[in-house]
Amino acid sequence: MRTSRATDRVAQGSRARNAGAGFVMVEMMLALTILALLAALALPLFSTQRGTALLRTKTVEVATLLRSARNSALLSGETVAVTLDADARAVLSGRSVVGIPDTLAIDMLPASQGGLLFFADGRSSGGGLSVRSSSQALRIVVNSRTATVDIAR
Structure with a gap:
């Protein structure tokens, strides 16, 4: 069976296009593989940063x-207590509650084991809290004379 030259040229052009399309697919697969490897290498960096951000966020919330407890004591003229509920993983003051996620640990510093008290005259019982992640810790320190609250490493 005899084919025309025009039909032969169309068939050759079709094969050339298909060969080029296959090459583009290989390039695409290679690019996706490289992208997946880079993502796998970068993922641990993001999870570490997320843990650090969570530690800082919860420390600032506490x-x-x-x-707020210090201000309430000054405004109300009454002593305000702040306690740590280890079972509920929360810091409590009146109706205010800050929950602590399982990925963080929180402890009262030794000077404030019974909780922190803020007095109407602007003083406090002093002490503080320690908030820790697996890689670092932050301390919240309450000055007994001025009842100022500071965050320290």
Whole structure:
């Protein structure tokens, strides 16, 4: 059976296009493989940063709760207590609660084992809390004379 030259040229052009399309597919697969490897290498960096951000966020939330308790004591003229509920994993002051996720640990510093008290005259019982992740820790320190709340490493 005899084919025309035009039909032969169309068939050759079709094969050339298919060969080029296969090459593009190989390039695409290679690019995706490289992208997946880079993502796998970068993922641990992001999870570490996320843990550090969570530690800082929760530490600031607890410090804010302590400052709010100090302000409540000054405004109400009554002593305000802040306690740590280890079972519920929360820091409590009146109706205010800051929950602590399982990935973090929190402890009262030895000077404040019974909780922290803020008095109406602007003083406090002093002490603080330690908030820890697997890689680092932050301390929240309450000055007994001025009841100021500071975050330290």
